[in-house]
Amino acid sequence: xxxxxxxxxxxxxxxxxxxxxxxxxxxxxxxxxxxxxxxxxxxxxxxxxxxxxxxxxxxxxxxxxxxxxxxxxxxxxxxxxxxxxxxxxxxxxxxxxxxxxxxxxxxxxxxxxxxxxxxxxxxxxxxxxxxxxxxxxxxxxxxxxxxxxxxxxxxxxxxxxxxxxxxxxxxxxxxxxxxxxxxxxxxxxxxxxxxxxxxxxxxxxxxxxxxxxxxxxxxxxxxxxxxxxxxxxxxxxxxxxxxxxxxxxxxxxxxxxxxxxxxxxxxxxxxxxxxxxxxxxxxxxxxxxxxxxxxxxxxxxxxxxxxxxxxxxxxxxxxxxxxxxxxxxxxxxxxxxxxxxxxxxxxxxxxxxxxxxxxxxxxxxxxxxxxxxxxxxxxxxxxxxxxxxxxxxxxxxxxxxxxxxxxxxxxxxxxxxxxxxxxxxxxxxxxxxxxxxxxxxxxxxxxxxxxxxxxxxxxxxxxxxxxxxxxxxxxxxxxxxxxxxxxxxxxxxxxxxxxxxxxxxxxxxxxxxxxxxxxxxxxxxxxxxxxxxxxxxxxxxxxxxxxxxxxxxxxxxxxxxxxxxxxxxxxxxxxxxxxxxxxxxxxxxxxxxxxxxxxxxxxxxxxxxxxxx
Amino acid sequence: xxxxxxxxxxxxxxxxxxxxxxxxxxxxxxxxxxxxxxxxxxxxxxxxxxxxxxxxxxxxxxxxxxxxxxxxxxxxxxxxxxxxxxxxxxxxxxxxxxxxxxxxxxxxxxxxxxxxxxxxxxxxxxxxxxxxxxxxxxxxxxxxxxxxxxxxxxxxxxxxxxxxxxxxxxxxxxxxxxxxxxxxxxxxxxxxxxxxxxxxxxxxxxxxxxxxxxxxxxxxxxxxxxxxxxxxxxxxxxxxxxxxxxxxxxxxxxxxxxxxxxxxxxxxxxxxxxxxxxxxxxxxxxxxxxxxxxxxxxxxxxxxxxxxxxxxxxxxxxxxxxxxxxxxxxxxxxxxxxxxxxxxxxxxxxxxxxxxxxxxxxxxxxx
Numbered sequence: 001x002x003x004x005x006x007x008x009x010x011x012x013x014x015x016x017x018x019x020x021x022x023x024x025x026x027x028x029x030x031x032x033x034x035x036x037x038x039x040x041x042x043x044x045x046x047x048x049x050x051x052x053x054x055x056x057x058x059x060x061x062x063x064x065x066x067x068x069x070x071x072x073x074x075x076x077x078x079x080x081x082x083x084x085x086x087x088x089x090x091x092x093x094x095x096x097x098x099x100x101x102x103x104x105x106x107x108x109x110x111x112x113x114x115x116x117x118x119x120x121x122x123x124x125x126x127x128x129x130x131x132x133x134x135x136x137x138x139x140x141x142x143x144x145x146x147x148x149x150x151x152x153x154x155x156x157x158x159x160x161x162x163x164x165x166x167x168x169x170x171x172x173x174x175x176x177x178x179x180x181x182x183x184x185x186x187x188x189x190x191x192x193x194x195x196x197x198x199x200x201x202x203x204x205x206x207x208x209x210x211x212x213x214x215x216x217x218x219x220x221x222x223x224x225x226x227x228x229x230x231x232x233x234x235x236x237x238x239x240x241x242x243x244x245x246x247x248x249x250x251x252x253x254x255x256x257x258x259x260x261x262x263x264x265x266x267x268x269x270x271x272x273x274x275x276x277x278x279x280x281x282x283x284x285x286x287x288x289x290x291x292x293x294x295x296x297x298x299x300x301x302x303x304x305x306x307x308x309x310x311x312x313x314x315x316x317x318x319x320x321x322x323x324x325x326x327x328x329x330x331x332x333x334x335x336x337x338x339x340x341x342x343x344x345x346x347x348x349x350x351x352x353x354x355x356x357x358x359x360x361x362x363x364x365x366x367x368x369x370x371x372x373x374x375x376x377x378x379x380x381x382x383x384x385x386x387x388x389x390x391x392x393x394x395x396x397x398x399x400x401x402x403x404x405x406x407x408x409x410x411x412x413x414x415x416x417x418x419x420x421x422x423x424x425x426x427x428x429x430x431x432x433x434x435x436x437x438x439x440x441x442x443x444x445x446x447x448x449x450x451x452x453x454x455x456x457x458x459x460x461x462x463x464x465x466x467x468x469x470x471x472x473x474x475x476x477x478x479x480x481x482x483x484x485x486x487x488x489x490x491x492x493x494x495x496x497x498x499x500x501x502x503x504x505x506x507x508x509x510x511x512x513x514x515x516x517x518x519x520x521x522x523x524x525x526x527x528x529x530x531x532x533x534x535x536x537x538x539x540x541x542x543x544x545x546x547x548x549x550x551x552x553x554x555x556x557x558x559x560x561x562x563x564x565x566x567x568x569x570x571x572x573x574x575x576x577x578x579x580x581x582x583x584x585x586x587x588x589x590x591x592x593x594x595x596x597x598x599x600x601x602x603x604x605x606x607x608x609x610x611x612x613x
Numbered sequence: 614x615x616x617x618x619x620x621x622x623x624x625x626x627x628x629x630x631x632x633x634x635x636x637x638x639x640x641x642x643x644x645x646x647x648x649x650x651x652x653x654x655x656x657x658x659x660x661x662x663x664x665x666x667x668x669x670x671x672x673x674x675x676x677x678x679x680x681x682x683x684x685x686x687x688x689x690x691x692x693x694x695x696x697x698x699x700x701x702x703x704x705x706x707x708x709x710x711x712x713x714x715x716x717x718x719x720x721x722x723x724x725x726x727x728x729x730x731x732x733x734x735x736x737x738x739x740x741x742x743x744x745x746x747x748x749x750x751x752x753x754x755x756x757x758x759x760x761x762x763x764x765x766x767x768x769x770x771x772x773x774x775x776x777x778x779x780x781x782x783x784x785x786x787x788x789x790x791x792x793x794x795x796x797x798x799x800x801x802x803x804x805x806x807x808x809x810x811x812x813x814x815x816x817x818x819x820x821x822x823x824x825x826x827x828x829x830x831x832x833x834x835x836x837x838x839x840x841x842x843x844x845x846x847x848x849x850x851x852x853x854x855x856x857x858x859x860x861x862x863x864x865x866x867x868x869x870x871x872x873x874x875x876x877x878x879x880x881x882x883x884x885x886x887x888x889x890x891x892x893x894x895x896x897x898x899x900x901x902x903x904x905x906x907x908x909x910x911x912x913x914x915x916x917x918x919x920x921x922x923x924x925x926x927x928x929x930x931x932x933x934x935x936x937x938x939x940x941x942x943x944x945x946x947x948x949x950x951x952x953x954x955x956x957x958x959x960x961x962x963x964x965x966x967x968x969x970x971x972x973x974x975x976x977x978x979x980x
Contacts, residue, residue: 311844314848318847348631413637415631415634415637496674499677500677502647503677503680503681505684510684512688513684514683515684516676516683519676522717522891523673523890526673526717526890526893527673527890530890530930578644578645581650
C-alpha cells in the first residue's frame with residue numbers, strides 16, 4: 001500500500017479560485033483535458049517524427065459513468081506524476097492567474113486541476129515513452145493524491161500515453177454527459193491539428209476535428225462567414241501575419257453592429273478555441289469586421305480564455321490594422337460600388353479611421369456622406385459645387401444657423417463630422433469654413449434710417465427686462481430670411497458657465513448649499529484665465545418681425561416686460577434650449593393674461609361656461 | 614413625454630460606444646430632465662456624464678457634473694444613491710475629480726486638503742489606498758517630494774479597495790514622483806516593479822515605461838531602455854492624457870539621435886499640451902518635456918523645421934494660429950517660457966523651488 005502524500009496547496013481553495021477567478025465556467029475543464037492530451041501527442045511527435053496520434057473521448061452515458069479521455073502521447077513517469085500538482089501554489093499568484101504556463105508539465109498540472117471543478121476524484125493511468133513502468137495517479141479534492149507503479153501483469157495492458165478518468169460529482173453530472181461533451185468538444189477542438197474523436201455506441205468513433213474553413217478556399221471562407229454572421233458578409237478579407245503564425249479571415253459586417261457591441265474576434269491557438277470575443281486582437285476602429293484567426297505565435301493567459309498583451313499580440317494587431325486599411329484603399333480604387341455600400345453601412349468607422357490615416361483619407365473622404373440643409377451629400381457632391389462649403393460644428397448651431405445662412409449648410413454636429421470637414425478642407429478635397437451663429441448675427445445689419453433709434457431703444461429696454469439673466473446681451477437686427485421673431489445664441493463656454501451656475505444650485509429648490517461651490521468657482525477662474533474673451537449669451541430680436549416692431553410702440557411697461565419674456569422663451573424653444581422654471585412661469589402667466597385681457601376677466605376661477613359661448 | 618424621451622436618450626447613451634456621441638445624448642437628456650424638473654432623471658444622466666467627460670479629459674465639465682451629483686447625493690441620498698444601475702459610484706468619481714484637483718493649482722492647498730479629508734470621512738474607512746494616493750498627489754503638486762513619497766509608499770503597502778483605480782498604476786505614480794525629484798534609484802525600483810507586473814489599462818504602461826527611459830540609461834541598462842522605448846512608442850496614443858509621455862519619448866529619441874522620431878512625437882503631443890484649463894500639472898509636465906526637446910532639436914540643427922500641427926486650433930494657446938508656419942526654433946522659447954511660468958506658479962503655491970528645479974534639470978539634460 002502506497003502512503004498518501006499531501007498536495008502543497010489547499011486544493012479546495014485553489015479549485016474554488018479556479019472556478020471563481022481563473023475560468024469563466026466549469027465547462028472549460030473539457031477543453032483543458034483535450035489540450036493536455038493534444039500537447040502530449042504533439043510532444044511525442046517531436047520525439048517520434050511521423051507519429052500522428054489521436055485523442056479519444058468516451059462521454060458518460062449512464063448514471064455512475066465516468067468521462068474517459070485517452071491519448072497516445074508521451075505519457076508520464078511516476079516521478080513526473082508526483083510533480084503534477086505538487087508545484088501549484090509554490091510560485092506567486094501571478095503565475096497561476098496572469099501569466100502563461102511555460103512548461104509542459106506545469107500546463108498539464110493546471111489543466112488537470114480544472115477537472116476538480118466537476119469531480120472529487122481524478123485518475124490518470126499513464127505509460128511514459130521513456131520506457132519507465134506505467135503508473136496510476138489518483139488525485140482527490142480533499143487535497144491528497146497517490147501515485148502507484150503498476151505491477152507487470154497490469155502494466156502489460158497499458159500502452160504508451162495517458163488515460164484520464166473523471167468521475168463527476170452528482171451536481172456536475174451534466175458536464176460529462178454525452179450531449180454536453182459532444183457539443184463542447186466540437187466547439188473547442190474542432191480545428192485542432194491532432195485528431196480528436198468521440199465514442200459512438202453504434203459506429204465506433206466519430207471524428208470531431210476538421211480543417212479550418214476560415215483558412216480554406218474563398219468559397220469555404222465565405223460560407224463560414226455566413227454561418228458566423230447569420231448573413232452573407234459584405235466582403236471577405238484574408239489575413240496573414242506570418243511573423244506570429246497568425247492566419248485567418250476578416251468578414252465585413254453586412255449591417256452596422258449594435259452600439260456598444262464588440263463584433264466577434266474568434267481566436268484559435270493551434271486549432272484550440274480561445275474565445276469568440278477575444279480582446280485586443282483588433283484595432284479599436286475596426287468594429288465593422290468580425291475576425292476569425294488561428295495562431296501558433298500568440299500566447300494564452302493561464303485560463304486559456306484570453307491572450308497575453310505582449311509584443312506578439314501588438315504586432316498581430318498592427319498587421320491586421322494594415323490589412324484592413326489596405327482593403328479599404330483597394331476597394332475605393334477598384335470597386336466604387338462596394339465602397340458606397342460599405343460607406344452606407346459603416347460610415348462612422350470610416351470617418352474615425354480617416355482622421356488618423358491621411359493617405360487613406362485622400363481616397364475615402366470624397367465618398368463619405370454628411371447631412372446638409374439640402375439632404376445628405378457626399379463630400380464629392382459638395383466639391384462639385386465649386387465653392388466654399390459652410391458647416392456648423394454642433395447640432396444646436398446648425399439649427400440656429402440654418403435660417404441665417406444663404407445656400408447650403410452642413411450639419412457637422414454628429415460624431416467626427418466636424419473633424420472630417422476640417423480635414424477635407426486641409427487636404428484640398430473641398431474648401432470648408434466653419435460658421436457660428438454669433439458671427440453670422442454680427443454680419444447682419446442693424447435697422448437703419450428712422451428705425452435705427454427705435455431699435456436701439458427696444459434693445460435697451462429689453463436688456464433692462466432681462467438684466468437678471470447672467471449678462472445676456474440683447475440686440476436688434478434685420479433678418480429677412482428668418483421666420484421667428486427672436487434668436488437665442490450661446491457660445492459653448494457660455495453654456496458650460498450656465499451649467500456651473502446650475503451645479504451651484506441656481507434654478508433649483510435645494511435645501512442645502514453645494515459643498516463644491518468653491519470648486520466650481522475655481523473651475524470658473526481657470527476657464528476664464530484660459531480664454532481671451534468672455535462667454536457670450538445673446539438674444540437677437542428680428543426687426544423684420546411685426547411683434548418686435550410693435551415693441552417700439554408699446555408704452556405699457558407691464559405689457560412690454562411680458563412680451564420680451566415671451567420672446568425669450570420663443571427663442572429658447574426655437575433653438576431647442578431647455579426652459580427653466582421662470583421661463584415656463586413667464587409663458588404661462590403671459591397666456592393667462594392674454595386670455596384675461598380678451599375675455600375681460602380677472603382669472604380663470606371666475607370663468608363660466610357661457611363665457612365661451 | 615419629456616421624461617420618457619430623456620430616459621430613452623440615457624438608454625441610447627448606454628449603448629453608444631463613441632464618447633462624443635454619447636456626450637451629446639447625455640447633454641440632451643440632462644436638458645430635458647431639467648425642463649421636466651425631474652431631479653432623479655437628471656441625476657442618472659449626470660452620473661453617466663461624469664465618466665464620459667473624464668474619459669474625454671474634459672476635466673471642468675466632469676467636475677461640474679460631479680459637483681451637481683455630490684450636492685444631490687448629500688441632500689437626499691435615498692433618492693440619489695451612490696450608485697445607479699450601469700453607473701459608477703459617485704464617491705469613486707469624486708476620487709477621480711480630487712486627483713485632478715490635487716494636481717491643479719486652481720484651489721488653495723488648504724482647501725484641497727479639506728476636500729480630501731471630507732472625502733476620507735465620506736468613505737468611512739473603505740478607501741485608505743485611494744486616499745493615500747490623493748495625499749501623495751497633493752504633496753507632489755506642492756513640491757514636497759518627501760511627503761509625496763511617504764504617502765505613495767503607504768498606498769503601495771495598503772491593499773487596493775473599492776475606490777482604487779488600479780494598484781499597478783499606483784506604482785507608476787511612485788515612479789513619477791521619484792523621477793521628478795531626481796531620485797534615480799527609487800524611480801528605477803518603481804519602474805522595475807511596474808515592468809514585472811504591467812497593467813493593460815490604456816495609457817499607464819506607456820507612461821510607466823517612458824518614466825524609466827532616462828533612469829535605466831543612467832544606470833547603463835541600455836537594452837532595458839531601448840525595449841521600453843520601443844514598447845511605449847508602440848502603445849502610446851496621442852490623446853489628452855499623454856502629451857507628457859509623448860514629450861518624454863521625444864526627448865529620449867532626441868538623446869539617442871533619432872531626430873525624425875523626436876519630431877514626430879512632438880507633433881503628436883503638441884495639440885494636447887495645453888489640455889484642460891484645470892489640469893495645470895499635466896500641462897506643466899507636458900510643456901517641460903516639449904520645451905526640452907524643442908530646445909534640443911534646435912541645438913541639433915533642426916531649428917528651421919516647420920511644425921505642421923501648429924495650425925491646429927488646440928495648439929493656438931501655445932503657438933497662436935496667426936503666425937504660421939511655426940518652426941522648432943520659434944516654438945522652443947515659447948514652450949520654455951510657458952513651462953517656466955507654470956513651474957513658478959506651482960512653486961509659489963507650495964513655497965518651494967521643486968518644479969523650477971525639475972524644469973532646469975530637464976532643460977539641461979540631467980533629468
